[in-house]
Amino acid sequence: MKTGHELVRTRGGSVAVRSLSEGEVMHPGVGPRVEAEQLYVRQSRLVERLAATTDRALVVFDVGLGAGSNALAAWAAAEQAAAPARLRLVSFERDLGALALALAHAADFGISPMGVTAARAVLATGHHETARTSWRLAHGDVLEALRSEPEKADIVFWDPFSPRANPELWTVAAFAAIHRAAGPRCTLFTYSASTAVRVALLLAGWTVGVGEPIGEKAATTAAAIASQDLAEPLGPTWLRRLSLPDVPLPKDAPLDAASRIGRLPQFAAGS
Secondary structure (H helix, E strand, O other): OOOOEEEEEOOOOOEEEEEOOOOEEOOOOOOHHHHHHHHHHHOOOHHHHHHHOOOOOEEEEEEOOOOOHHHHHHHHHHHHOOOOOOEEEEEEEOOOHHHHHHHHOHHHHOOOHHHHHHHHHHHHHOEEEOOOEEEEEEEOOHHHHHHHOOOOEEEEEEOOOOOOOOHHHHOHHHHHHHHHOEEEEEEEEEOOOOHHHHHHHHHOOOEEEEEOOEOOEOOEEEEEOOHHHOOOEOOHHHHHHHHOOOOOOOOOOOOOHHHHHHOOHHHHOOO
């Protein structure tokens, strides 16, 4: 099996990183910087939530650090925000090669000199801190790290490789693990809009909705602990697809997954 990473051009012409072992490009559509800022930072209302958090730090879990695009976009937004709260950013990753490659080509990725300094410190020591931000690396298996993670997340960027390449992170068990590590108003965002991923989130206890489109994707997925934190919760129309033959389900879904989901509070009003 090939190991390592290489630079590639996305369909839109942006520079991105491809994992040789997984055979997948990180942020393959609109490119890493645009996807990070639109799908994760803007959609999560990171800056607004920093402004509204007055008694503690705002905690963001960056699951799948990869080449650092999502983490660096969050870090830069917090550094520039005129907000009283600090950002406490925790990045989960087992392979740091993609970030090292991106930093070696920082100009191509639009990473600022201050961002380079922060990310290099995280690579070297596992931590970087300023007056406005704290960025920590949880290096190793994500699910193992979550079991001992002391923080409770306010926002989750769920951005590992696809279910084909990284199946264990798209299961009911995986989303239940991040649910246990979530605060009471936590929101989660991911690039996938697949039925199987949404089913896994629902069975794990999340309220699930439609996320914003990005590039060629007509929709992504948003999830929340509290239903009022979703702009567009899934409703009866989506629920009906679970009765179709051969509907894709996560590998650890129970046999009665469809009936369990149908009884969830978010679908009760439309039943």
